[in-house]
Amino acid sequence: MSENGDDLEQTLVLAAAAADSLQYEDAAEESHNEELPNKPDESEFYSEDKEEPLQKKKVNEEANNSPNYYNHVNNSHSVKKRNHEETDNEPQTSDYSHSHVVATHYNLLEEKGLQERYKSRIIYLRNFHNWIKSMLINQYITKIKEHKKQHNPPIRVHDMCCGKGGDLSKWKKGNITYLICSDIAEVSLEHCRARYDTMKHHARRERGGGHNMFSLEVIAGDCTKVRLREKYSDPSMKLDLVSCQFAFHYSFESLPQAENMLRNASECLQPGGYFIGTIPDSNEIVARARKSKSNTFGNKVLEVELDFDPNDPPLFGAKYNFKLDGVVNCPEFLVHFPTFVKLAKKFGLKLVRKEKFLEFFDKMKHEGRQLLSNMRALEMYPPNENATLLGDEEDYIHAKEFIERQDQNGGPVKIGTLSKSEWETSSLYLTFAFEKVKNTWNADGTPCFDI
Numbered sequence: 001m002s003e004n005g006d007d008l009e010q011t012l013v014l015a016a017a018a019a020d021s022l023q024y025e026d027a028a029e030e031s032h033n034e035e036l037p038n039k040p041d042e043s044e045f046y047s048e049d050k051e052e053p054l055q056k057k058k059v060n061e062e063a064n065n066s067p068n069y070y071n072h073v074n075n076s077h078s079v080k081k082r083n084h085e086e087t088d089n090e091p092q093t094s095d096y097s098h099s100h101v102v103a104t105h106y107n108l109l110e111e112k113g114l115q116e117r118y119k120s121r122i123i124y125l126r127n128f129h130n131w132i133k134s135m136l137i138n139q140y141i142t143k144i145k146e147h148k149k150q151h152n153p154p155i156r157v158h159d160m161c162c163g164k165g166g167d168l169s170k171w172k173k174g175n176i177t178y179l180i181c182s183d184i185a186e187v188s189l190e191h192c193r194a195r196y197d198t199m200k201h202h203a204r205r206e207r208g209g210g211h212n213m214f215s216l217e218v219i220a221g222d223c224t225k226v227r228l229r230e231k232y233s234d235p236s237m238k239l240d241l242v243s244c245q246f247a248f249h250y251s252f253e254s255l256p257q258a259e260n261m262l263r264n265a266s267e268c269l270q271p272g273g274y275f276i277g278t279i280p281d282s283n284e285i286v287a288r289a290r291k292s293k294s295n296t297f298g299n300k301v302l303e304v305e306l307d308f309d310p311n312d313p314p315l316f317g318a319k320y321n322f323k324l325d326g327v328v329n330c331p332e333f334l335v336h337f338p339t340f341v342k343l344a345k346k347f348g349l350k351l352v353r354k355e356k357f358l359e360f361f362d363k364m365k366h367e368g369r370q371l372l373s374n375m376r377a378l379e380m381y382p383p384n385e386n387a388t389l390l391g392d393e394e395d396y397i398h399a400k401e402f403i404e405r406q407d408q409n410g411g412p413v414k415i416g417t418l419s420k421s422e423w424e425t426s427s428l429y430l431t432f433a434f435e436k437v438k439n440t441w442n443a444d445g446t447p448c449f450d451i
């Protein structure tokens with residue numbers, strides 16, 4: 001048995017803990033899964049115009065200024081005023097968005113050492129999410145390599161909203177050639193650069209030359225507002241993979257921001273390349289709020305407060321606040337998935353996979369069993385003699401019951417699991433993958449994607 005218990009049993013215990021959250025889905029699907037109605041003139045937004053940034057800017061500004069903007073986008077959802085129009089103490093400029101709040105929040109986040117991190121109440125949740133990212137990244141790098149049919153093919157990646165570079169080691173393991181890291185938070189990017197330098201230093205010592213380390217380019221900018229390609233050292237760069245982990249939802253503050261982020265994700269991807277990521281599942285959020293019959297829900301480690309009516313969520317700007325382990329996060333926005341898919345199509349991105357974390361875990365658990373253990377992604381129950389559980393007894397009832405059932409069958413007496421509170425948090429998320437499709441050209445020089 002591994003340090004964290006037998007891996008197959010870990011799976012079963014997680015599934016048991018998830019049963020509760022799965023029931024939320026049905027209620028949410030009904031009213032939150034509607035299609036995005038066509039806007040009067042989509043072409044203004046969706047054209048891949050290269051020469052008209054000013055005109056586009058004007059269109060976007062008008063969109064931002066219009067209190068009735070959501071009327072154009074969606075007749076069936078509530079006409080909600082933009083968030084900045086509702087609060088007196090926020091800037092009233094035409095291009096105000098929460099981006100600066102997000103940047104400040106992440107810039108001020110302290111870099112915690114390993115020791116400090118291991119003291120966290122949600123360390124297993126963090127490790128589990130890291131495992132999900134590792135498996136997802138590895139899955140698509142493998143697909144790209146298979147497609148290239150070359151020994152050690154060059155692989156170029158954009159880690160969009162990379163934060164402090166928490167995924168750098170995953171890129172190294174994937175043996176990629178080139179990495180662009182972008183983020184709005186400059187302090188985080190400095191950490192990312194420093195982390196890369198340290199890794200490169202170690203790689204050089206290990207291998208006597210550091211030839212196996214990819215090259216890094218770092219770009220500071222708001223992915224929802226800036227055209228990143230114009231900042232690349234080589235704007236003609238063709239990428240194989242764009243990864244956006246736990247961040248795409250910031251773009252759903254408004255339609256222009258979501259579109260800009262999607263254009264950034266798509267425009268340098270070559271056909272056959274992938275756009276992958278992880279986001280909160282809007283169905284889960286809406287369903288849990290409805291179930292709680294209020295605008296808030298949560299548990300011992302999580303507190304979510306919606307800034308909109310869960311019975312009538314707007315397509316964009318559906319803001320909520322997220323508090324995890326007592327730490328307030330910056331405002332986030334619901335990603336209405338059918339809208340995401342529809343917008344992505346306009347940028348040549350075809351949805352190939354969408355999986356809740358539980359589904360993803362179930363598919364990947366055998367392949368990733370060793371990594372689950374290495375990354376300490378699950379907590380051992382019951383704990384070893386000198387160890388204590390991170391949650392209280394109530395949080396492990398599912399594990400206790402599982403063990404009692406196993407005991408009767410002479411099964412293992414130690415298992416790996418997540419506490420109920422952590423699992424209720426993790427099951428709020430999903431993974432997605434889009435593939436960039438080939439395009440033909442319209443007479444006016446704009447690309448035409450057949451999806």
Ligand SMILES: C[S@@+](CC[C@H](N)C(=O)[O-])C[C@H]1O[C@@H](n2cnc3c(N)ncnc32)[C@H](O)[C@@H]1O
Pocket residue numbers: 099102103106160161162163164166167182183184185188221222223224225244245246247250
């Ligand atoms: C939850 S962190 C995830 C970081 C990293 N992807 C990871 O998985 O560890 C979200 C990141 O998104 C970045 N971010 C949020 N909004 C952004 C925007 N509009 N443009 C660029 N980066 C943004 C934040 O600065 C932060 O680093």
